[in-house]
Amino acid sequence: MFSEQARQTAGQCRHYAMCKIDYLGTGLCQSGENNHYVSHFPQGRMDIYHALCRGVVPVTRGLVEIADSCDLCGICDKQCHFITGMRPVEVMKALKTYVRQWLDQGNQPLEAGSDPDLEELRRIVGDKWAANDPAILLTYADDPFPLAGMLTPRYVALPRTSEEVAALVRFANDRNLPYVVRGNGGSVFGFVFSDGLVMDMNRMKGIEIDPENWTARVEPGVTSFELQKEALRYGLRANTAEPAATVCGNIVCTGLFSTWSNAYGVNADTFVDMEFINSKGDFFRLNDPGAANAFCFEHKLTPAPGICTLAHVRLHPTTEDEEGLMVPFDDFDEAVIFARELGKRRIGLAIGVLGGHYLSTFMSPSADLADKVRYCLTQALGLRYVVFIIGDRFAREAVRSMREFVIDSNLFRMLMLGLPRLADDEWLDLVSGMDTDQPPYAILLRPEMHSLLEAVLRPSPETAAQAVDEDLQGFYAKLYARPEITDMVWLNMFRIISARMSRRKHMFAFLVYVPLDRVEVTKQICGELGRIGDKYGIENDYGFLTPLDLGKRAILEYDYYIDHQDPLEKEKIRKALKEFEPYLDNLSARTKGVKWLKYIFSQGCARKEAFLYT
Numbered sequence: 001m002f003s004e005q006a007r008q009t010a011g012q013c014r015h016y017a018m019c020k021i022d023y024l025g026t027g028l029c030q031s032g033e034n035n036h037y038v039s040h041f042p043q044g045r046m047d048i049y050h051a052l053c054r055g056v057v058p059v060t061r062g063l064v065e066i067a068d069s070c071d072l073c074g075i076c077d078k079q080c081h082f083i084t085g086m087r088p089v090e091v092m093k094a095l096k097t098y099v100r101q102w103l104d105q106g107n108q109p110l111e112a113g114s115d116p117d118l119e120e121l122r123r124i125v126g127d128k129w130a131a132n133d134p135a136i137l138l139t140y141a142d143d144p145f146p147l148a149g150m151l152t153p154r155y156v157a158l159p160r161t162s163e164e165v166a167a168l169v170r171f172a173n174d175r176n177l178p179y180v181v182r183g184n185g186g187s188v189f190g191f192v193f194s195d196g197l198v199m200d201m202n203r204m205k206g207i208e209i210d211p212e213n214w215t216a217r218v219e220p221g222v223t224s225f226e227l228q229k230e231a232l233r234y235g236l237r238a239n240t241a242e243p244a245a246t247v248c249g250n251i252v253c254t255g256l257f258s259t260w261s262n263a264y265g266v267n268a269d270t271f272v273d274m275e276f277i278n279s280k281g282d283f284f285r286l287n288d289p290g291a292a293n294a295f296c297f298e299h300k301l302t303p304a305p306g307i308c309t310l311a312h313v314r315l316h317p318t319t320e321d322e323e324g325l326m327v328p329f330d331d332f333d334e335a336v337i338f339a340r341e342l343g344k345r346r347i348g349l350a351i352g353v354l355g356g357h358y359l360s361t362f363m364s365p366s367a368d369l370a371d372k373v374r375y376c377l378t379q380a381l382g383l384r385y386v387v388f389i390i391g392d393r394f395a396r397e398a399v400r401s402m403r404e405f406v407i408d409s410n411l412f413r414m415l416m417l418g419l420p421r422l423a424d425d426e427w428l429d430l431v432s433g434m435d436t437d438q439p440p441y442a443i444l445l446r447p448e449m450h451s452l453l454e455a456v457l458r459p460s461p462e463t464a465a466q467a468v469d470e471d472l473q474g475f476y477a478k479l480y481a482r483p484e485i486t487d488m489v490w491l492n493m494f495r496i497i498s499a500r501m502s503r504r505k506h507m508f509a510f511l512v513y514v515p516l517d518r519v520e521v522t523k524q525i526c527g528e529l530g531r532i533g534d535k536y537g538i539e540n541d542y543g544f545l546t547p548l549d550l551g552k553r554a555i556l557e558y559d560y561y562i563d564h565q566d567p568l569e570k571e572k573i574r575k576a577l578k579e580f581e582p583y584l585d586n587l588s589a590r591t592k593g594v595k596w597l598k599y600i601f602s603q604g605c606a607r608k609e610a611f612l613y614t
Helices: 004-011 030-035 042-054 061-069 075-084 089-104 116-125 134-138 162-174 224-232 247-253 332-344 356-363 367-380 393-402 409-417 425-432 440-444 447-457 461-465 470-480 488-494 498-502 519-535 567-590 608-612
Strands: 155-157 179-182 197-200 207-210 215-218 236-238 271-277 283-285 307-317 323-329 350-355 385-391 506-515 539-548 553-562
Touching: 004 042, 004 089, 030 061, 042 061, 042 075, 042 089, 042 134, 061 089, 061 134, 075 089, 075 470, 075 498, 116 155, 116 162, 134 155, 162 179, 162 197, 162 271, 162 307, 207 224, 215 224, 224 236, 224 247, 224 488, 247 271, 247 307, 323 332, 323 393, 323 409, 323 488, 332 350, 332 385, 332 393, 332 519, 332 539, 332 553, 350 356, 356 367, 356 498, 356 539, 367 425, 385 393, 385 488, 409 447, 409 461, 425 447, 440 447, 461 470, 498 506, 506 519, 506 567, 519 539, 519 553, 519 567, 553 567
Parallel strands: 155 197, 179 197
Antiparallel strands: 207 215, 215 307, 236 307, 271 283, 271 307, 323 385, 350 385, 350 539, 506 553, 539 553
16 A cells, blocks of 8 residues: 555655745645644655554544645645655655545544643643644654654644743643754754654744844744845845754754855854743843853853744845856865955855855756766866855956956856756867866856857756756746846855755765864865765765855865665764764864864854854
8 A cells, every 4th residue: 555666755855844935936835834733744744654654653633634635736846856856746645545545444543632731732822733643743753863763742832922932831841741842844963852742833933124223033933034035025134044944943053154154144143132931931031131141152062041932133235236156166275265365355245165066966956967067067177166155246346356267147047057968968078179278167167158158058947947857847947937046146045955965865964163274174174074984885075165254264064965764874874973073072172263063052142252262
């Protein structure tokens, strides 16, 4: 009764919650939007089907309702394919088919029943918004972190107000019930599980923009994408994390940072004030004179100051002349030195040093095309790194005066829309025929070559769509006809395709603050993490480098890629942990300017000076 193909697809869900935000303008899963529980979104149904296949969840009354509520609209296929290349609709169909056949055999679904604690939870949040059905609980019990096992809660509650959150905390205390808070998806680091109560903040979606003060007040269920979309209506921008991540959760966890941190800062730079509920169920604000000092930093793993129920975050003005540039390099040292120079001179709003792996994945609508394009960019063209910049016309003029070759917004759009032809024999023959001491990109990026590039690549939405499944090509052609999908500013601001880095496997990311004036430190970290990954057969690659503090330092991401459903790969990462954890701990302790974000977790409200300058 089970589909093996659907089971495999279901097990590969990355839990990044991209199916819970309308980032492509397709609309949302109606069942999820109406019911808010993870179980009613495509992500939850993937977990449920995978669990049914393994026999770890019974068919319950709630599971039947979840399966029936899916109308097979196909939105999840478009959303998930754009990021991961997966097609979840086959899982949704398989789940509905299994449940229907199971019921047709005369089976009766399990009734979850009730108890006094559940009734009290429902009194606090409303009858619909507290549950103990095993199918619903299952979707709050696991994530792709390879070293964390399943931990199923007794209850899930979805509060709507901060007063309800406070009441839930007092309820849990009275019953000695452990609890955790969950934002939009999961931490993907095994941090949001409990065998007691899970508070899901998905119903707390309030956003209030103050355009005169350039600030926003956001509730804990608001995602980065949702805040950014609302801020842009006022000509403002937020410094946010991944699009499906909640703003409040990211501030508390690690502090907000992105490529915009070059201009906008990190940690306490990003917010004005925050409202919390402490472990006793009492309210406090960070700016209250008697509040616990969350602005300090301790070099150890510490709990969060409480449950954030409101964040008063800073916004930043945009200008109509902002555009993106990419400056190519064939040498990492030169790329980092240039990025640091931009930071020192305060040139540009967003800056990042990207490698060929990141760039090809970022640009490509399919994983197979990304592999081909990466070879073309790094080997055939010699374009191994780019310094990515968002700036107004003055910043762009400065960059052009500093470097001879750049990829401007028009050329970037041409490359994206002609990407499937970038690895064609015709293109590679053109490149291999160039006899020059310079990297081939130095020839091809000259303005007089643009007409030749256009003739070879034949850029168009239809050309870009050739990289995907035939039945999706019409959708992709319409998508790529929208100017924002090939606009570097929009793509970077909303970060909708950063999750593509996990397209083939789940990504285990290392985030480290590094001194930008000592490139050898960054190269040492990348080299050692690469050596450890290679030793245990773990796919790995350089991610990106984002300057901040006027070029004094940067945030480095280095990535491991693992199949989180493969026991052998879980064992690989477990063995590697015994080497990379003490290495990064020791390096952080003895090297000025190096700080592993392991110790920043739950201290994201801290002033960055407290941990970066000590």
